[in-house]
Amino acid sequence: MRTLFAYCMLSPRRTAYVLVALLAAGIAEGLSLTALLPLLSIAVGDSASSDMGRHIAEVLQNIGISPTIGAMLLIIVGGMILKSLILLMANRQVGYAVAHVATVLRLELIDALLASRWQYYLRQPMGSLANSVATEAYRAANGFEHSVTVLALAVQVVVYGTVAMFVSWEATLTSILVGIIMMQVLHQLIRATRKAGTRQTHLLRNLLTYLSDVLVSVKSLKAMARDNVAEAILRDQTQQLEKATRREIIAREALMALQEPILATLMAIGLYLALEIWGLSLPSVMVMVFLLTRLLSLLNKTQRKYQNLMAQESAYWALRTAVAEARAAAERTSGTREPTLEKGISLRHVNFDYDTRPIFQDLTLEIPVRSFTTIAGPSGVGKSTMLDLLCGLVDPKSGEILVDGVPMRDINPRAWRRMIGYVAQENVLLHDSILNNILVGAPELTEADAERALRQAGAWEFVSGLPEGLYTIVGERGGLLSGGQRQRIAIARALAHRPLFLVLDEPTSALDPESERLVCETLRNLTQELTVVAVSHQPALINAADVIFALSKGKAERVQPAEAARYAPAERDTPPLSHREAVFVSR
Ligand SMILES: Nc1ncnc2c1ncn2[C@@H]1O[C@H](COP(=O)(O)OP(=O)(O)OP(=O)(O)O)[C@@H](O)[C@H]1O
Numbered sequence: 001m002r003t004l005f006a007y008c009m010l011s012p013r014r015t016a017y018v019l020v021a022l023l024a025a026g027i028a029e030g031l032s033l034t035a036l037l038p039l040l041s042i043a044v045g046d047s048a049s050s051d052m053g054r055h056i057a058e059v060l061q062n063i064g065i066s067p068t069i070g071a072m073l074l075i076i077v078g079g080m081i082l083k084s085l086i087l088l089m090a091n092r093q094v095g096y097a098v099a100h101v102a103t104v105l106r107l108e109l110i111d112a113l114l115a116s117r118w119q120y121y122l123r124q125p126m127g128s129l130a131n132s133v134a135t136e137a138y139r140a141a142n143g144f145e146h147s148v149t150v151l152a153l154a155v156q157v158v159v160y161g162t163v164a165m166f167v168s169w170e171a172t173l174t175s176i177l178v179g180i181i182m183m184q185v186l187h188q189l190i191r192a193t194r195k196a197g198t199r200q201t202h203l204l205r206n207l208l209t210y211l212s213d214v215l216v217s218v219k220s221l222k223a224m225a226r227d228n229v230a231e232a233i234l235r236d237q238t239q240q241l242e243k244a245t246r247r248e249i250i251a252r253e254a255l256m257a258l259q260e261p262i263l264a265t266l267m268a269i270g271l272y273l274a275l276e277i278w279g280l281s282l283p284s285v286m287v288m289v290f291l292l293t294r295l296l297s298l299l300n301k302t303q304r305k306y307q308n309l310m311a312q313e314s315a316y317w318a319l320r321t322a323v324a325e326a327r328a329a330a331e332r333t334s335g336t337r338e339p340t341l342e343k344g345i346s347l348r349h350v351n352f353d354y355d356t357r358p359i360f361q362d363l364t365l366e367i368p369v370r371s372f373t374t375i376a377g378p379s380g381v382g383k384s385t386m387l388d389l390l391c392g393l394v395d396p397k398s399g400e401i402l403v404d405g406v407p408m409r410d411i412n413p414r415a416w417r418r419m420i421g422y423v424a425q426e427n428v429l430l431h432d433s434i435l436n437n438i439l440v441g442a443p444e445l446t447e448a449d450a451e452r453a454l455r456q457a458g459a460w461e462f463v464s465g466l467p468e469g470l471y472t473i474v475g476e477r478g479g480l481l482s483g484g485q486r487q488r489i490a491i492a493r494a495l496a497h498r499p500l501f502l503v504l505d506e507p508t509s510a511l512d513p514e515s516e517r518l519v520c521e522t523l524r525n526l527t528q529e530l531t532v533v534a535v536s537h538q539p540a541l542i543n544a545a546d547v548i549f550a551l552s553k554g555k556a557e558r559v560q561p562a563e564a565a566r567y568a569p570a571e572r573d574t575p576p577l578s579h580r581e582a583v584f585v586s587r
Contacts, residue, residue, distance in 0.1 A: 429478030
């Protein structure tokens, strides 16, 4: 009931349209069946054999149509066409509404996720999100269709029941009582369906989460011949899913199979009681049988649709929970001031921790504008975290970050980030062309912007040498390019929109010395127009910087290149695995 109500509230207007459409379809079906035989008998000149036939013949006479064979056949064909048209419109309305509900649910989740805090987003398994957007939204939307159908059938039951009351209230009340008893007897199967549906939702989520982790790491797994372990787990999960699907199927089919025999048995008992024990007349019993059958078939149909709804409802609630959680973790949007970057960025007495793990204590530093600042420090000290603080992706627990003297919390975070060009440590490219990887859908950017950015990133030479140039497809996660080429395309992406603040996390870790020299030169030249902050252990980037900070024990100290060189790659620990790669070592 809660699900039924929730679905109706999701889009009350559409629910009403679909309800009307389904009722119209029901009426059209019912009328066509009821009127077909009388029309045929009128057509063959036998209108007096039934009440309905006489009534139809009268109506035709009144509107001036003589009941000839030709006229009757024309009416039958016309009626069929009209019925088909009504069904087409009704089914179209239902289909459109289902597609709309799926879209609404998908967009709600996507919007909520993209508006959530970075920390929350990091903890969401990618496969689970993909599953929510694809499978759960689809199942949930089908649930919407079933719920409106249940409503439409319930309306039909009420209407039919009310009409039947005037014919025989005893028969109608008996039918309702018998229907309720039947529903109760078979309710166990509805419960089993709901349980199987919930299990499927849970298993599908796990399966897709695990599968996406495996696919991200498939190269290293194959190289170490460990893919069979993943395969065994995936096989087991898939088989469990099959079991849950089987349970749902058996519960559904059992309901179908049991409804008719139970109905027939109850009918037989009723007929025996009426004819043999109470001695009622056959015509009055036949009326009761007719009412009973119609009403109970409608109730049975309603229960079957309700069962379908129960199979899908868990997908709907799983999706709703995901949206609610993402919304609860929404980013702060309190800052309204438009940012400027004319003077500099200051971190004052900043404290930051990940839950219980302290990262910065009383961190204070100044980043001058139009300069090149490098942040060095041992692995795991918090360099990437500092970039996250600068971008406003995470907030300090205490202390302040000031941009041109304005506290970051007062600044509109999206406006601030629009001023930033960001190059991440792990550069994941889209499976698309180089051009689209640089423009990433920004309508204001052109091919000329991409070319300029590629030149700035020292990548134009290799891109223009490719047979398809900017239109070369980079493959899954950029896998058709070398690590260095991917890195330069990521730098070009960060420069395409002419940012004022360029933030780079290990931007040259995959470059050869010559490419690294070119990128350092580019970054130095860029400081005429913008402020550059790079995290790096590479001597070339450290030497190219105007300002170097070494992070250690939660604090920052301004140092000279020679001191920072202590963090050169030879001394570097194995970098920590990102959360997305926690299961396997990625390529
Ligand atoms: N989202 C997170 N939640 C919890 N802990 C985190 C999170 N991100 C990073 N950490 C932990 O915080 C510490 C600092 O991480 P960070 O990535 O900032 O280090 P880093 O100096 O950039 O390391 P590296 O040079 O190896 O990239 C690490 O110990 C890391 O495990």
